[in-house]
Amino acid sequence: xxxxxxxxxxxxxxxxxxxxxxxxxxxxxxxxxxxxxxxxxxxxxxxxxxxxxxxxxxxxxxxxxxxxxx
Amino acid sequence: xxxxxxxxxxxxxxxxxxxxxxxxxxxxxxxxxxxxxxxxxxxxxxxxxxxxxxxxxxxxxxxxxxxxxxxxxxxxxxxxxxxxxxxxxxxxxxxxxxxxxxxxxxxxxxxxxxxxxxxxxxxxxxxxxxxxxxxxxxxxxxxxxxxxxxxxxxxxxxxxxxxxxxxxxxxxxxxxxxxxxxxxxxxxxxxxxxxxxxxxxxxxxxxxxxxxxxxxxxxxxxxxxxxxxxxxxxxxxxxxxxxxxxxxxxxxxxx
Numbered sequence: 001x002x003x004x005x006x007x008x009x010x011x012x013x014x015x016x017x018x019x020x021x022x023x024x025x026x027x028x029x030x031x032x033x034x035x036x037x038x039x040x041x042x043x044x045x046x047x048x049x050x051x052x053x054x055x056x057x058x059x060x061x062x063x064x065x066x067x068x069x070x
Numbered sequence: 071x072x073x074x075x076x077x078x079x080x081x082x083x084x085x086x087x088x089x090x091x092x093x094x095x096x097x098x099x100x101x102x103x104x105x106x107x108x109x110x111x112x113x114x115x116x117x118x119x120x121x122x123x124x125x126x127x128x129x130x131x132x133x134x135x136x137x138x139x140x141x142x143x144x145x146x147x148x149x150x151x152x153x154x155x156x157x158x159x160x161x162x163x164x165x166x167x168x169x170x171x172x173x174x175x176x177x178x179x180x181x182x183x184x185x186x187x188x189x190x191x192x193x194x195x196x197x198x199x200x201x202x203x204x205x206x207x208x209x210x211x212x213x214x215x216x217x218x219x220x221x222x223x224x225x226x227x228x229x230x231x232x233x234x235x236x237x238x239x240x241x242x243x244x245x246x247x248x249x250x251x252x253x254x255x256x257x258x259x260x261x262x263x264x265x266x267x268x269x270x271x272x273x274x275x276x277x278x279x280x281x282x283x284x285x286x287x288x289x290x291x292x293x294x295x296x297x298x299x300x301x302x303x304x305x306x307x308x309x310x311x312x313x314x315x316x317x318x319x320x321x322x323x324x325x
Contacts (some may be wrong), residue, residue, distance in 0.1 A: 001140050004234045005179025005207040009228055012136065013251060015144035045142075046153055052161035056129070062151050 027066060030054060033056050044070065072104065076136070080163060127169040129162045131155060137188070137210055139181025152184035159191045169321075170198040170314040173218055179209030182234060184255055186210070186260065192217040193264055198317035202310045203227045203292075203301065213257055215301065216265040220313055222305035229300065231275040232287025266299030291309040 005012065022033050022045055030049055032043035047060040054060055116292050133155075135148030143149050173192065179185075181320075185230050192199055192214065201218035203211070204216070208230040214219050215229070234254045258276075262269045275288040282289060295301040303309065 002182040002231060002234060002240065002250065003237045004185075004207075005136060006180045006230050006232070007178045008134070008206045009237055010303065012147060013144060020142055046151065049157075051158050052164055055158040056165070057159045057294065062154050064260075 024048070028059070030060065031065075032060065038063070041067055071094060097280075112170075115306030127167060127318070128172055128311075129156065129168045129170075129171045130174060130272070131164075132174040133188075133211065133214055133321045135180075136178060137185045137214075139184030141181075149180070151305075152188055155188055156164055156191055159195065163195050163197060168197070169318045170200070171195065172310055172314060173199065173201040173214065175207040175211050176205040176217050177202045177207060177211040177214070179211060182257065184210075185214055186257065188215040189217040189260060189264075193260075196198065198314050198316045198321065200310045200317075203229065203295075204306070206230070207313050210257075212300070213260045213264070216261055219317070220303070221301045222266070222310050222313075223292045223295050223301040223302050224306055225304055227295075228290050230282075230287060231272065231290060232285060233276055234280070261300070265301070268299070271298055272300075308320055 003009065003012070020035070021031070022035055023042070024031055024033055025042070026032075030047060033045045033046050035045050036042045042065070044060060044062050044064045044066065045055055046062060049055070049060075058064065134148045136143055136149060138147075138151045140150035159171075162171050173191070192201075199218040201221045203215050203221070203223040204227055205224075206228050207215045207223075208228075209232065212229055212231060215223075220225075226233060234250055234257065236246060236250060240250075254276075258269060258272055262266065268281055275290065277284050277286055278288045281287065290298070290300065292301075292304055296304050300312045305313075
C-alpha cells in the first residue's frame with residue numbers, strides 16, 4: 001500500500017499490531033462482516049454482497065451499530 | 071459465532087431503492103404474487119410494509135478522515151472505506167431515482183490506489199457530479215475533488231499538495247523509488263486532465279520548500295485553489311446544490 005496523507009505515519013499506524021477480530025453474520029438476509037463491540041452490539045465493517053442496492057442501504061453502512069445477540 | 075437476524079424487526083429501512091418496481095410488478099403485470107411476497111418479506115425483515123418515500127433525488131458521499139484501501143486502519147482513525155464507496159457509485163449510476171451525486175470532502179489523505187480508484191470511478195460517471203471541499207482536501211483528496219464534473223471549495227478550506235514518499239510499508243530500494251515516481255506521475259496526470267491546473271504549476275506546488283514548516287509541499291487555500299485552476303469555484307452548499315439542480319434540469323431538457 002502506498003500511503004499519502006498529511007497525518008504522520010506513526011499516528012495513523014499506531015496500534016497496527018492489535019488483532020482485529022471480525023465475524024460474519026447474517027443480518028436481514030445479507031451477510032455482513034462485523035466487529036463485535038460492547039454490550040452485545042456489533043458495528044458493520046463491510047457488507048459481503050454483489051448487489052449494488054445493498055450499498056445504498058444505511059443499515060449496511062460501515063460503522064453502523066447492530067444488535068448482536070451471541 | 072453465527073447469528074441469524076432474519077426475524078429481527080428493525081425500524082430503519084433504506085432511503086433509496088436503486089432498482090425500484092422491477093420486482094414489485096410494475097413492469098410485469100403477471101407478477102402479483104411476487105409483489106405480495108415482497109411486502110410480507112418487508113414486514114418480516116424491516117417491520118413495515120413498504121419502502122418509505124424518496125426525499126431527495128441526490129446522493130451524498132462524504133469522504134472523511136483517511137481513505138482506507140487494502141489494509142484496515144487501526145481503530146483511532148476515521149476512515150472512508152473504498153470497498154463500500156465503489157459499489158455505492160455503481161448503484162448511484164444505475165439508480166433510476168438518483169439524479170445527481172454530491173461528494174463532500176474533508177479528508178487528510180490515505181491509500182493512493184484506493185483514492186485513485188474512487189476518483190476514476192467518479193470521473194467516469196455519466197450522472198451529474200459535484201464536489202465540495204470543506205475544511206481540508208489533502209493529498210489523495212485532491213484527485214477525488216477534481217474528479218467531479220464541477221468542483222467547489224469553501225473559502226476557509228485548504229488543500230495540501232506534497233510529494234508521495236516511502237513509508238515503512240514499502241521496501242526502501244531503488245525500484246521502490248522509481249515505482250513511487252510513477253505513481254506520483256499518475257496522480258499528477260489525473261489531476262491535470264480533470265482540472266485547469268498546469269502540470270508545471272502542480273509540480274511546483276508539490277516540491278515547494280518555503281510553505282510548510284517541516285516538509286516540502288504547499289498548502290493551497292480556497293481562493294488560491296480556484297486561482298491556479300485546481301478547483302472550479304469558491305462556494306458552499308447552496309452553490310453546489312444550485313449547480314447540480316441546474317445540470318440535472320439541463321440534462322432532462324436534452325432528453
